[in-house]
Amino acid sequence: MLTVLGLAGSHRRGGNTETLLDWCLEAARDEGAEVVKFRLSDLDLHGCWACDGCWKDGTCVVRDGMQDLFPHLRSADSIVLAAPTYFMGMPAVPKMMVDRCQCFWALKYVLKRSLVEPGRPTRFGAYLSCSGTKHPRAFDGAREVVSSLWHVLEVKSVGEMLIPGVDAKGEIEEQPGALDQAEAVGRRLAGERAQEKEET
Numbered sequence: 001m002l003t004v005l006g007l008a009g010s011h012r013r014g015g016n017t018e019t020l021l022d023w024c025l026e027a028a029r030d031e032g033a034e035v036v037k038f039r040l041s042d043l044d045l046h047g048c049w050a051c052d053g054c055w056k057d058g059t060c061v062v063r064d065g066m067q068d069l070f071p072h073l074r075s076a077d078s079i080v081l082a083a084p085t086y087f088m089g090m091p092a093v094p095k096m097m098v099d100r101c102q103c104f105w106a107l108k109y110v111l112k113r114s115l116v117e118p119g120r121p122t123r124f125g126a127y128l129s130c131s132g133t134k135h136p137r138a139f140d141g142a143r144e145v146v147s148s149l150w151h152v153l154e155v156k157s158v159g160e161m162l163i164p165g166v167d168a169k170g171e172i173e174e175q176p177g178a179l180d181q182a183e184a185v186g187r188r189l190a191g192e193r194a195q196e197k198e199e200t
Helices: 016-030 066-075 092-099 102-110 140-153 178-199
Strands: 003-008 034-039 078-082 123-131 155-164
Touching (some): 003 016, 016 034, 016 078, 016 155, 016 178, 034 066, 078 140, 092 140, 102 140, 123 178
Parallel strands (some): 003 034, 078 123, 123 155
16 A cells, blocks of 8 residues: 655644645545654654764664654655745744755765665655745745755655645635645545556
8 A cells, every 4th residue: 555644844733734734635545545644843853963974874863753754754655745834934843854854865965875765666745835925936945945855855746735825724724726626636646656556
């Protein structure tokens, strides 16, 4: 059974981006995927020490909640990250998670080792975000961060949902088409990954 990893990057439980994530994951589950969800704010996360300790063997020396997450980031067939936009960028907790993937960068580009096993079917990813502001470049910074993360994790983006002007808790439920779009992303994460497996 293929696995879809969901990462909730907002501290607000049941907020707009987590609602999008839950809609997405439920659709993936309906497609037959096994769903694993982490609320990043519930993990004991610390920032990257920039110590280069991971250059030795590709393992992060900081012992915290990332030790629970690292195996899923490597093994999941698809990954969906949902994080709100604060001050034109990604909030501190999900950005901290991204920064801690430096050990994967070291594994690939310093130690020249593969992050995933050779011949593995393509892994897919999606990014979901809501922003209170309607600024036309509100999501630009976070999108660059996510693009870099997908590159390191060897994940191919299959979509994103970037919804401006959504702030108060529950407003996402009033957005026309938001549920359908989130479900479509979930089905694509599960469905396209299943098709890749069948063709391999």
